Amino acid sequence: MIRRIVIVGGGSAGWLTAGLIAADHQGTPLHITLIESPDIAPIGVGEGTWPSMRDTLRRIGVSEADFFRECDAAFKQGSRFNRWVDGSDHDYYFHPFVLPQGYGEVNLPQQWQAQHPDTPFADLVSFQPHLCVNGRAPKQVVTPEFASVANYGYHLDAGKFGVFLRKHCLEKLGVHYVPDNVVGISSHDNGDIAALQTQTHGALEAELFIDCTGMQSLLLGKHYEVPFISQKHVLYNDxxxxxxxxxxxxxxxxxxxxxxxxxxxxxxxxxxxxxxxxxxxxxxxxxxxxxxxxxxxxxxxxxxxxxxxxxxxxxxxFNPGYRARFWHRNCVAIGLSAGFIEPLEASALALVEMSVAMVSDELPATREAMDIVARRFNDAFTYRWERVIDFLKLHYVLSRRRDSAYWRDNTAAVPERLNDLLTLWRHRAPSRNDFNRIEEVFPSASYQYVLYGMGFRSEYTQPQAQQAAQADHYFREAAALTRKMLGALPDNRELINHITKRHHA
Structure with missing residues (x-):
C-alpha cells in the first residue's frame, strides 16, 4: 500500500505538491515528508500564474487575503505583447484570461474580419483588455475571496510564496519537514527507490518519491538517468x-x-x-x-x-525542454525537474499545478496500480508539454519582424503539429475540435487571441452572413460590459491595499 510520500525539494513546486496532496488526503493514513536542502536557495523567478491558481489555493485551504499580504501578490488578468508583430511603437495586442463574449456560439473571428477588421480582435470580443489599459482590478471590494468579476490569476514573489506555503503545510496540514541534504539513494532489488540517505536524519523511506529538486533533477535525471529532450531547435531562448x-x-x-x-x-x-x-x-x-x-x-x-x-x-x-518520462518506477518529477520552457505565457507554475492535481487525484493505492497511473501521467504530460511548445512557438512564427537573425530563424523553424494547425486555420478559426482533450493546457480561445492579435487572417470559404447579427450582438455586449465594469471596478492598487489591510490581525 502507498502510505508514505517523500517530496525532495521545496520552493513553489515542492510546497504546492505537499500542500495539495496533504489537503486532499486529510484524515487518511497517508504520511507526507518534505526534505529541503538548507544550502540551496530556490530559483524564485516564476512570478506569474494562471487563474487555475485560485482553485489550487482554495483547495489547499489558505486565505486569499493572507496570500496577498505574505506573498506581495497582485492581480494578473492576462498578457500584453508589445512589438511582437512588426516591432513598431504602436504594435501591441492582449491575451486576456476572459473568454471572448459569445465564444463557441458564433464564428467571432469571421465576423470580426468582415465587420471590424481595424479594431484589435481582443478589444472587440472582450472587456478585459480595457480593464488592463485603465488599471482596473478584476473584482470589487465586496467580491468574496477567490471569486471574480473578471477572470484572474496572480503575480507573486516566488521566494515568499514558498515560505507562505511551507508555513501552512506545517501548521495546518501535518506535513513532516526535514531540512537536510540528500547524500545517497538506496534501491530495492526491482530498481525502485527504497530510501533517501540524509546527512543528519538517517534514511527516509517511502513508497512514492516526488522529485522537486529543480533543474538538477536529482532523482529522475541523475539517479534514473531519464533522458532530457531538448527543444532548443524550436524555442531558442536559453x-x-x-x-x-x-x-x-x-x-x-x-x-x-x-x-x-x-x-x-x-x-x-x-x-x-x-x-x-x-x-x-x-x-x-x-x-x-x-x-x-x-x-x-x-x-x-x-x-x-x-x-x-x-x-x-x-x-x-537553462536548456529548454522536458524529460522523456516524468513518472518512472516509484518516482515522479514535478516542476523544473520535469522540464522548463521560457516563461512566455507563465506555463511553469501551471504545469506544476496540473501535475500535482493528477498525482493527488489518481494517487495509486498500491505499487501494482502505480505503473498504470504512471503510464497515463506520462501520456498526459508529454501531450501537455508539446502543446505548450506549440503555443509559445505560435507567437514567434507569426511575427513579421525580420530585423535580426533571431526573428528570421524563428519564423523558419515550425513544429509539424503547429504547421498542420496553421494550414487548417488559413480557412477557418481555431476551434474546440482542434484541442479535444478534457483538460487542455490552452483553449482554442487562447489561440484565437494570439493568432488574430499577431495579424493572422483566415480566408473563410463558407459564407456565414446569417451569423452577422448574432456576432454583432456579442460585440455590443462586450462593449456594454466594458462601460459597466470601468464604472464599477476599483483601481488595482486600491483593491490590493484594501485586501492586505482587511482581516489584518
Missing amino acids: SALAVQIPYPADDYPIASQTSSTAQSAGWIWDIGLPTRRGVGHVYSSAHIGDDQAEAELRRYISATGGPQDIPSPRKLS
Missing part, C-alpha cells in the same frame, strides 16, 4: 537576466497584466507587484551576448520609468 525595480512612488499604479516586449533576440517581461516590478530579459545566447542583452534590458527599464542605476541583473541559464 538565458535570462532578472532584476527587481522599485516604483518611483508608493502610490504608483500596479499593472494587472504581464507585459512582454520583444527585443532583438528575445523579449522582456515586466510584472507589477505591490512593492516593486519584476523585470527580466529572456534571450537566445546564440543570437546575442550577455552584455548586449543587459544593455537592452537597461534601455527598457529607463524607458519605462525605472531608475538609471539598477543593480547587476541575476543571470539564469
